[in-house]
Amino acid sequence: MKVRIYFKFKGRIIVLSPITAQWDWLFILYATIGSIVGAIVIGFLIYSSIKYKAKGEREPKDAPSLGKIPAERGTMKVAFVLTLIVAGILFTITLGTMQTVDLIEKPPKGSLTIEVHAYQWGWKFIYPNGKQVVGELRVPKNEVITFKVTSDDVFHNFGLIEFKVKGDAIKGKINTIWIKPSQAGVYTIQCFELCGIGHSWMKGKMIVMEPEDFDRWYAE
Ligand SMILES: [Cu+2]
Numbered sequence: 001m002k003v004r005i006y007f008k009f010k011g012r013i014i015v016l017s018p019i020t021a022q023w024d025w026l027f028i029l030y031a032t033i034g035s036i037v038g039a040i041v042i043g044f045l046i047y048s049s050i051k052y053k054a055k056g057e058r059e060p061k062d063a064p065s066l067g068k069i070p071a072e073r074g075t076m077k078v079a080f081v082l083t084l085i086v087a088g089i090l091f092t093i094t095l096g097t098m099q100t101v102d103l104i105e106k107p108p109k110g111s112l113t114i115e116v117h118a119y120q121w122g123w124k125f126i127y128p129n130g131k132q133v134v135g136e137l138r139v140p141k142n143e144v145i146t147f148k149v150t151s152d153d154v155f156h157n158f159g160l161i162e163f164k165v166k167g168d169a170i171k172g173k174i175n176t177i178w179i180k181p182s183q184a185g186v187y188t189i190q191c192f193e194l195c196g197i198g199h200s201w202m203k204g205k206m207i208v209m210e211p212e213d214f215d216r217w218y219a220e
Contacts, residue, residue, distance in 0.1 A: 016163050017179040019104055023164045026100050033089055104165070107178035111144035118149070118156035118169035121198030123189060131218065137189065137206045139181065140214035146178045157192035160206060166192055181208040 064070035114137070115126040125137045139145045149158045149167035156169035160179065167177040189204035209217065 016183055017165070017181055019100075019179065020162075020164045022100050022103050026096050029096050030093060033093065037089070104177070107146045107176060108144050108180075111146040111178060112139070113146045113148060114139070116147045116149045116158050116167075116169065117152050118158060118191065118195075118202075119152040120154060120196050121191075121202040123158070123202075123204040124152075127218065129218070135204045137204060138214060138217055139179075139206065139208055140211040141181055141184050141208050142211065144178055144180045146176060149175045149177060154195050155193050156195050156202070159190045159192040161188045161190055163187065168193070184208045184210055 062071050062073065113128060117124040117126070122135055123137070125133050127133075147158065147167060149169050150173060151169035151171045153171065157166055158169050158177070159166040163179050163181070165177050165179060167175040169175070185208055187206040187208065189206050191199055191202035193199075195202065
């Protein structure tokens with residue numbers, strides 16, 4: 001599958017990582033289909049309530065009544081076409097969701113793998129060369145970074161807000177998430193699982209650096 005790293009809008013990079021782009025695409029897909037269906041339903045409701053406004057009689061003669069099998073109304077053709085449309089919509093959003101899950105769950109090979117240890121209440125990061133940092137994570141730009149997320153005590157959730165990725169941190173278990181940051185900067189790490197009194201302060205920083213700056217820091 002071709003992975004889109006980011007897309008540009010008026011010369012500006014507005015998406016940070018492949019998964020971020022995928023999420024945005026999926027959101028637009030759901031929002032577009034939802035808006036079209038919503039507009040049709042609400043439009044038809046307004047149209048019908050005006051057109052069929054009661055003029056004296058309260059119900060049409062062929063309205064279904066309690067204890068009686070309703071008389072057939074409409075045509076099979078309409079039911080068939082509507083079923084096809086609904087099936088098509090469900091198929092499209094299912095496919096889009098599966099594609100997204102697939103992208104999230106399969107990090108590209110050859111990445112920098114960092115262990116993430118969540119604890120009450122903070123974050124510890126262990127790099128492949130044994131380097132350890134607490135609270136402040138540093139990663140190079142334009143490289144695939146894979147996080148092996150786990151917990152040293154209760155359940156936590158490692159979330160990179162701007163990148164739209166999260167991973168459950170569970171003791172004895174490793175969950176994998178990945179990013180490929182396209183822009184240097186400082187980003188927010190936040191715990192997304194209520195984990196005790198310090199939960200809301202369980203934040204960290206992720207600093208995306210230019211590769212050469214990162215290499216210098218990493219070798220220190
Ligand atoms: Cu936590």
